[in-house]
Amino acid sequence: MRPVGLALAVVDRVAELQPIGASDLARHIALPKATVHRLLLALESYGWLERDAGPRPRWSLTVKPIGIGGRAIERKSGLRMAALSVMDSLRHETGETVHLGLLHGDKMLLIERIDGIKSVGIFLPVGTSWDLTWSSSGRAILANLSADEQREFLRTPRYRRRSETDVIPVGELMAELALVRERGFAISVGIAGANSSSIGAAIFDRHGAPFAGLSLSGAVDRLREPELMALAPLLVEAARRISMGMALQV
Template identity: 30%
Template sequence: MPVSAEGSALRALRVLEAVGAPGGPHRLGRIAREAGVTKPSTHRILQGLAEAGYVVSDGDGTYGPGPRAYALSAQFSPTQHGEPVLRRLRDETGQTVHVALRSGTRAVYVRKLDSDRPYRMASRVGGQIPLHCTAIGKAVLAHLAPAERAALLAETGLPPRTARTRTDPALLEAELAEIRSLGYAVDDEENEETVRCVAAPLLDPGGRPVGGVSVSALTFQLPEDELLAHVPRLLEAARLLAPAYT
């Protein structure tokens, strides 16, 4: 008997719930058992969810929640995923705060807290950003294994987004080395004109970057030195937030 669209949707939701169960990431067999779905069907559903960014896998046979799942969760339950930490960072800096998680060759915004300034950032939860020219993206790139970083950049290239985007691989690699040393990255109008950001990576227990947290300001509202003065607060926020996203 054919499975109805409603039945397929419910199965996909059960699989997603099983992926997000405590103790993850989980293997296919456990996800299938928890969801009450056959292994072949679970595998097909997981592939679709991974392509859409709701599930991630490191290729080791385990699956965990993806950036779009975190974004959806934050919309329904904003007190989770380090919300007090983000609010404190926003309030202490007076600037817009973002969290973005890596999804393949890009990152996806999963949380945004606007400042109370009269101008608003165009960014939105669920929006995708490149890695080579954003503060969060460069914080991620800097902490990837060299071979993984090289393969990713070979796939995406370094397309210019503004006149300030770094398009020379050697210059970008030198900047990434500095980011690893400093612990934070800066996007100085490299992705959007008049927007400057500083970001720190969110690292899992093994030191792998899953995303980052940033403080963003419009250049005509906040000079660079004043933005960089918030780096200690940013680094502390990243340390506290990492367990919520890894």
Template identity: 30%
Template sequence: MTPRAEGPKGALDRALEILEVLTMRGKATTSELVEAVGVSRSAVYRLVERLETAEYLTLAEGQWRLGPAAARMAMAALHNMDVHAIAPPILRDLAHRTGETVSLGVHSGDEIVFVFREIGHQAVHVRSELGARRPLHATSVGKAYLAGLAPEHREQTIARLPMEAFTKATVCDRDRLREAVTEARRRGWAEEHGEFDAGSTCFGAPVFDQSGAVVAAISIAGPTDRMDAARDPFGPLVAETAAALSRRLGYSDRTPPQAARAHQGA
């Protein structure tokens, strides 16, 4: 697609920028808003006065903060942000584009539970039945979930995993698992090459909510021969899809790293 040319910014654009600045910073003076938005002080004054009148902003001790109307809007958005509701259309599109099986898994105990699956047009049966439980250490969704955890939670989880062998390729050594998870964090997706099902190759990526917590992981899976022969790499594709889903849940890559934490499993 050709990027749409961006026209001159109007008052609405500037007002949205002010709200975005305060969403990220928490509070800011008028001078700081002038610098962040890049317009005159008089223009910022007019905008914040309108936003204050509508209760989107409030002024306390010389600093602007989000007001009660913004809070009500945020709560309404959060109420409607549920990975189970938002994910299916996005994942169906991925399955349609690739022809392979696409799944959504959530954390439960020390496992991942598949809560959604879409079978692509060229998919054969793969071991990802809806409701099935999968080990964290031997699957792409599991390793993707581990990659999304904050370091202390990730290490605690890895330390208690049973590390059961499912095939000859299963990684049962914790240090090797740590290396695989570190690599998944670096590149944005995890890989599984016959570690749970000897004939399958899978790619997974974590999904984050508005606070930066990992709430799920998605995967794309298929027969190893076909996945290896594919012209388009599946890893970046599943990472892009997970990122799009995370954005729909309110996640921003500017979310402070310390906000990332373990999401309570079912």
């Protein structure tokens, strides 16, 4: 099934680099130009890719993967359904924006967002993903992994970055994670340069493994540590209710 693998690799890279030309793309995935070209034409004929008109076409994704991704979320494990009403209550109780993310390999994937009453100014698009340590809910998941899994993650410096260049020492991160685990939530004040703060908690499957995260986010000048701490009980309770709802399903 080699062509399938190559085609999917092309889709993946085009998603990342679009709009991109054929030769450039061929260089990125280290394949002969002719092969990439053939794959692009095939993917176009199946409605997954499109190119702008012109002598040097640039390729982009069509909306097809969006629809497919949407359906994937919908039927996936029932998490979204189980979480929605809880998320809505939470946003009404707190006025802040609620995010629901899914653990996906070594990333956190944003599945659903319910906007707060109070404005934040930034709206993360569903489908965004980022490193686990970057978000409060990601660190809440990290803190609740088994010791082995945790060590596995922390081994690579990639997963210990606070920003592009700033790597967190293992000891410091371990200490924070221990605290997070004990409290049941993680906080971020003014994360990653953006002017938003957040507090996150993990959601567990029926075997007790963390697989998703729930977070509350708001403008950093409104939410400093004391305010975040005050929100914690509501958030933790909401995450617990979602975990319970998931456990009841099939």
